[in-house]
Amino acid sequence: MNADADVPSQPSSPVERALVARGWADIDLVERLGPGPSRRAREAVMVADRDRARAWYRPPQREHSAEGEVPPASESNVVRFRRVVGFISPGERIFEVGVGQGVLATLMLRDGEAASYRGIELEQRWVDATRAMLATNGLADRSSVDLGNLYDLTRADVEASGASLVVCCEVVEHVPDPDEAVRTLARALPEGTDLLFSVPLVGRLEGVWGHTQAFGAARLHRLLGQAGLVAHHVEVLHDTWAFVLASTSTDPSPRAARILEAESGPDPQRFLEPSFTAMDNVPVTELERREPHWVKRVEDLAVEPCLREAHRPEGPVDGLRVTGRSGYVFKGPGRGWSSYAGLAFAVPSGVQGARLQLDVPDLDAADEVRVEWRRDGERCGLWVWKPREDRPATRYPTFLIAPDRQGAILRRTPGSRVVGADEVEVVVRAHEDAPIDFAVRRWAWVS
Structure with a gap:
């Protein structure tokens, strides 16, 4: 851990370090602007992300749905699903903390071509729902889902799954002690295993009653430092979430490099055209x-x-x-x-x-x-x-x-x-x- 516990260690790569610094500044900027001005300013990026996600998304099947299909996901969630899957390489083993209804688990296995999936969830109803969805989509043989508490997670649990990526999206804002939650996730990372997690941006999802914590850029930055994590990729996603890819190593992250190479920018036809030119x-x-x-x-x-x-x-x-x-x-x-x-x-x-x-x-x-x-x-x-x-x-x-x-x-x-x-x-x-x-x-x- 860094001597200054509030400041995360920096990646050793100057390019990665500069991109991470830009990501933190971007989060801080959109939080200060607020959702209205920020969305107008980032319209070209958001439209590009939405269009790519819509073209990519194929809803998983769900056993107890009348039509046999999950109801349409919101625009922002489709963008989030695609982004998470983009961090996965075919053949990887995934460990997810907080499985929800199992939609993301299904997409990581089906579209991310993960070799295996292990998930833990605090509530039995979501364990049952995720197991059912994975079975309905023919993925039960590559997955296991069990009751489990984030605070009880150990390195041995992750090592037993062989996971190279731990995913914890839309969880930390629900827990009573997010500082200890992130420290627990950090302690559970085997060498060479990455952590991908997300939290809502300030001013975006405070109306969700299940959320009990809010994270500005400063608090999120401090959480990583206190947990001994190194951020390799930081971004604003769809003006709704802060996404962080982290590990316990300062070595350059091949995963961060892949995600940058895979993403194209917005269509230049969507760039701002000035209403006057001279x-x-x-x-x-x-x-x-x-x-x-x-x-x-x-x-x-x-x-x-x-x-x-x-x-x-x-x-x-x-x-x-x-x-x-x-x-x-x-x-x-x-x-x-x-x-x-x-x-x-x-x-x-x-x-x-x-x-x-x-x-x-x-x-x-x-x-x-x-x-x-x-x-x-x-x-x-x-x-x-x-x-x-x-x-x-x-x-x-x-x-x-x-x-x-x-x-x-x-x-x-x-x-x-x-x-x-x-x-x-x-x-x-x-x-x-x-x-x-x-x-x-x-x-x-x-x-």
Whole structure:
């Protein structure tokens, strides 16, 4: 065991070590993201795994099923079954802790072509169900299933079976002392025997009442260290489980190498296709100006090129600054109405959005910044930023208006569209009697 009991020993192979480290980081990432964002981010991988599993899966027969066949397994379980079987080489001997209904046992023998199978299970009903399923599928002569407690498992038990792989999937989250459970599994491994086990990811299966433990990446990593196990392969499976292949040896794992060689990535046709492909920079002073719609209660309005900044080594910013004195209404029917000023441009055909860099020197002086898109004089899209509430991290914030982007500070309003717009206007509404002062420093058309 490693001197630091909380840190597992590392594989001796630098490549295997790097892949395992990446696997831990992947588990941590998807757990932090949560199931919704994680599934969207991993869609291509999940669809590829699902399609391969569906094509591979052939349900085993079950004696007491009315149709003689196991009811359809869930998408995630079919992916899990295929993945476990993928770790098996033909002719291997398998020892499983926690047999469930016997579906996985049947698949490991039938499709994994294991030479023999030994399983233990805490409840007699599952022992009986697994024995019946193995017999129905003609596999009784290569298998044995008995009552047994994980905590009583010994090295002699595994050695007697001749197993080269111990499988313990979807068990550790059910037991009262997972630390001792994993230590027991580690002590029971004969030299040269691997352990394959899985637990649910954080945020995935906590609603299952049989689960009494939750495992984040940190806890799972610590369990291996305390048990003296070396992780040779670590992965997120179908955004539901953390899968770990481990042993007591730091030598490179042929099994881990085989599983990596056997797996192909997702079909490139499923890779993300961007909704826009180009952001064409245009000097603001070269944009075709249009008469602004939003110029109200402003005196001495001026639109001038931005001043050059000597401290910027890449050269001057070719932008436009809008200034004006407030015509704020202090009394009468329009009391409380503040000033508006806008800078409008023609929109070329085929544009899907814009990238713009703004300068609002005094954020407290502006109640609202709007980017309004119009078609034939009618508004078709509106993005809004409230500078007094949302403070950007930089002096000159850059905003992207593009398909599928909602915006974090400059936010898209519901129903807004850009495609088909023929003009766009950047508008600032002053706070009370504050003056108008803003600049459009940089611009690019998104297409």
